[in-house]
Amino acid sequence: MYKCLFIFWLLLGLAVAAKAQQPDTVAVKNKKDSLQRVKDSVTSKRYYPKITKEKTYHPDSLHDPHKAVMRSLMIPGWGQIYNHRWWKVPLIYGGLGLLGDVVVFNQKYYKIFLNEALLREKGIVGTSQNNPLLVNVSNDDVVTYTNSYRRDRDLGILGFLGGWGIQMIDAYIDAKFIRSYTMDNNLSFKISPGTIGQPSYALNNNTAFIPAVKITFTLK
Numbered sequence: 001m002y003k004c005l006f007i008f009w010l011l012l013g014l015a016v017a018a019k020a021q022q023p024d025t026v027a028v029k030n031k032k033d034s035l036q037r038v039k040d041s042v043t044s045k046r047y048y049p050k051i052t053k054e055k056t057y058h059p060d061s062l063h064d065p066h067k068a069v070m071r072s073l074m075i076p077g078w079g080q081i082y083n084h085r086w087w088k089v090p091l092i093y094g095g096l097g098l099l100g101d102v103v104v105f106n107q108k109y110y111k112i113f114l115n116e117a118l119l120r121e122k123g124i125v126g127t128s129q130n131n132p133l134l135v136n137v138s139n140d141d142v143v144t145y146t147n148s149y150r151r152d153r154d155l156g157i158l159g160f161l162g163g164w165g166i167q168m169i170d171a172y173i174d175a176k177f178i179r180s181y182t183m184d185n186n187l188s189f190k191i192s193p194g195t196i197g198q199p200s201y202a203l204n205n206n207t208a209f210i211p212a213v214k215i216t217f218t219l220k
């Protein structure tokens with residue numbers, strides 16, 4: 001009898017305790033949020049970075065450096081046009097034009113002072129053959145100006161020939177690179193720690209090497 005009553009009250013207490021429990025709102029909310037996140041991850045669009053293809057330059061086996069040099073020898077700037085370096089042509093003609101103007105200017109005044117110096121050397125002074133603008137110029141100054149204009153004229157000629165030669169060398173180098181090497185934008189570099197050996201006069205008792213940073217550039 002007592003055993004039956006004990007079992008009855010035990011079952012009744014368990015039933016009341018089970019009915020008194022409330023649902024866990026935090027767990028339900030978290031579960032709902034997790035479902036929402038899964039849904040968002042499925043419906044949202046992925047970001048793909050835009051890939052741009054860079055232009056790559058390859059060697060031109062048909063480009064001849066000899067042709068570039070010979071064309072620049074005949075006409076300044078022709079070799080640069082052959083190498084497709086159009087922007088160098090105005091620079092070449094601008095430099096050669098300035099040097100040519102230096103030669104013409106100094107040659108003009110060299111002839112004037114040389115003629116006056118020759119007349120004064122013969123004792124011809126104050127005649128119609130003399131230059132009226134040089135009446136007040138002494139004989140020594142006439143000789144000095146003559147030598148000065150001659151020197152500047154010769155320097156201008158050497159500069160003009162040097163500029164002609166430089167544009168020939170430039171055309172050859174451009175043609176050589178276009179023909180023999182790949183010139184592209186695929187460059188890379190690597191930075192790594194390293195050491196540098198000290199000179200013999202800078203050695204101390206601690207170490208023969210000093211720390212450094214090594215930068216390596218690679219052309220692919």
